[in-house]
Amino acid sequence: MNWIDIGGIDEIPLRGARKIKTALGCVALFRTGEAEVFATTDSCPHKGGPLSEGIVHGQSVTCPLHNWVFDLNTGQAQGEEGAISTYPARVEAGRILIDATKLASRSAA
């Protein structure tokens, strides 16, 4: 694990998302609770919709293009064949930490 600090929790609106740039494409960072974040790939496996622009509800996000719903824990699409990659992220003392090792090792999807 190689946790890196990428910003304050307040920089993501509650039940909102921001994206972060990586060498292998964008990663979406979702905030679902006062201090809870999830990281997944930003691209919907259906038609490439930017998930960070979707509506965040419960621990899920809905793709803005065609309403595919993904579980942010598992990355599994609800009622569809498809999944997104998830990455370890956590909040500590108001700062968002993400595991860069896992990010770097992801396939260029």
Place this chain on the structure above:
Amino acid sequence: MKQRLVIIGAGMASGRVIEHLVETDPDAFDITLFNAEARGNYNRIMLSPVLSGEKTYEEIVTHDSDWYAAQGVTCRFGESVSGIDPTMKVVSGQSGHLPYDKLIIATGSAPFIIPVPGKDLPGVVTYRDLDDTNAMISAAGKGGKAVVIGGGLLGLEAAAGLAERGMEVTVVHLMGHLMERQLDEAAGYLLRKDLEGRGISIRTQASTKAIIGAGRAEAVLLEDGETLPADLVVMAVGIRPETRLATDAGLTVARGIEVNAQMQTSDPDIFAVGECVEFDGQLFGLVAPLYDQAKVLARSLLEGVDAFIAKDTATKLKVTGCDLFSAGDFAEGEGREDIVLRDPARGIYKRLVIEGDRLIGAVMYGDTADGNWFFQLIKDGTDIDEMRETLIFGPAFQGGDTADPLSAVAALPREAEICGCNGICKGTITDAIAGGATDLAAIKAATKASASCGTCTGLVEQVLQVTLGDDFVMPTAQPICPCCDLTHEDIRLLIKSQELKSKEAVWQELGWKTRNGCHICRPAVNFYLLADWPLEYQDDPQSRFVNERKHANIQKDGTFSVVPRMWGGITNPAELRAIADAADKYDVPTVKVTGGQRIDLLGVKGEDLPYIWADLNKAGLVSGHAYSKGLRTVKTCVGTDHCRFGTQDSTGLGIKLEQALWGSWTPHKVKLGVSGCPRNCAEATCKDVGIICVDSGYQVSVAGAAGMDVKETERLCDVGTEQEAIDVTIAFVQLYREHAKYLDRAYKWVAKVGLDWVQARIADPEERARLIAAFELSQSIYRKDPWAEHAKTAERYQPLANLTLEAAE
């Protein structure tokens, strides 16, 4: 010879340590007890009832001077310890040194003071000990206003106590909901409602900037510029371990004084106990673990064997009538699942958090009777797989049949209440059925059951089904989405009649089954609240589809399109130049004229949006709302100015309409057209509102469509003047805003309610005036350019971080 034991701090933890010591071996130690407060030990967690007047100080004393004397403890009360010398094994007090063999630090914690200007003014108090409580009681005696900074356990107890004593209290809380460490948002909402019902004002997401006043506190200034007048300011934002003595003595201190499982600090002869302690990375603010520590410490001193284990703890708020309970870990997380039960009529909310086959957390509000049972399941790590289905109903329900709702209803006794609003029990309903009522409407008419708030409708239908069997067909009204069983129409009605003014209020009062809705219901509820309570409700961008959140249309490749407003379709060379310049500067690949006569810049990168808007703003152009469920465009022909057939100034009317209606939010998009003559060059007769100018005035028609369906408009009315045409249009749009289901275009809504009904409402002068006034009120908030506002927060449109370097390593 007896060992000399010195204890610093006469609080609940050290009181308990002494009890254990003298019980087990009264002759083991010669004990001296220092306390900075000039009194013995009292039950600090009962300060809230003292503040509210339910108890007196005398009732909460646990160990007074006489008790200590009887145990042979030497008390040095009112004397604070200035230092510890671990090498010499000496404690320094104000009246001299005292050697020890063993030392216990039990200094507890100190209130955290936020470092704002004015924090030291007289009239600013903390809430920690009896002196603070007495200071609040005496301040409250004069009445007036109090501001409590901090909406946690302590702050709310202070607020409730001061309100009980007649002060006008406002709570200022930094986070989004009250007691966010112990409660989730839903329970936080109920708590807030309860407190507001006691006349306490609550400001969440409010940050204190300063306490102001000449000579003493007079007001609290918030970051957003608001000033809250205050005769008394209570700072209750939190506590931190009091570790100064330990730090000075060179002991290992992190957030608290670090101890091992025997409560031993880094010096083997010095122990620590209570709130000043840190064990295994944890601090302890509640009484149960602190008593455990006391027991362990006593045994370590006497026998050196016991070990402290940090256990889960449960929280209750000590405000009479606020029943809340929180235990374990209720945060969401990987592999965790929720079971939620909401009973709006009784104000009950329960949420269980399950991981695998174990219960790991529980939050309850309104009915906490089963709290301890759940807490036991959490502590024991009981396998709950078998009772999962009925777990949330508590211990009384375990071991029963599987929860088939129909069999449950069948099993209800005749006197079981079904409709809480009207107090109708099951027997009354079955009697009505026996008397010939065979559907919901007949039951409503005969008994009033489900005729008020409607939340028992499902139950009434189940009674019908159980009683009538196959003779009753369950109706299939379309619920809004899987989060809630109510229809859009019912939800709209209930938001108005129950005056629900926040999303949390809707979730709770209407029995939502999910924690915060989904992508289907959230945008709808957001609109309904905004349409009904424009002044009270704060629009929620996170409940909006991306287009409305980002004020641009998302395209298939994730880029956006930007459409500036051209009032009535009119533009000029300066605006066109600005649009052309923006297209150049931001590499816009496609520039297109839309179906509504506006210019669309397609293919703009999300990160560029705030900048292109700022450029267009500079040329006087504002958002065209081409993305919104709101007024899009008013299409016009040239009218009398240039056309030989034009009868009225159709372009002028189009501009006036667009300027009146822009920025408004509606159930779906709204498009208008104004044609200068019946040749209808603006194609007004397939719009939501179409106006045809004729010699005698204006023909206003509504409910046209040229989308999924193609439909000609229907005539609403003919009017003589331009102002009347504008009034009728606004009244129609407001009526649509107030009644239509979210995502129903106007033509679908009119088909449901009937054109006659719409005509009658608009024709009634009183109703028309009310509609126009309601629309104008809403527009006083929403007739603003969102681009200008969002251009100020451009950083939100940028990636949160750029990890291209890190990730490549």
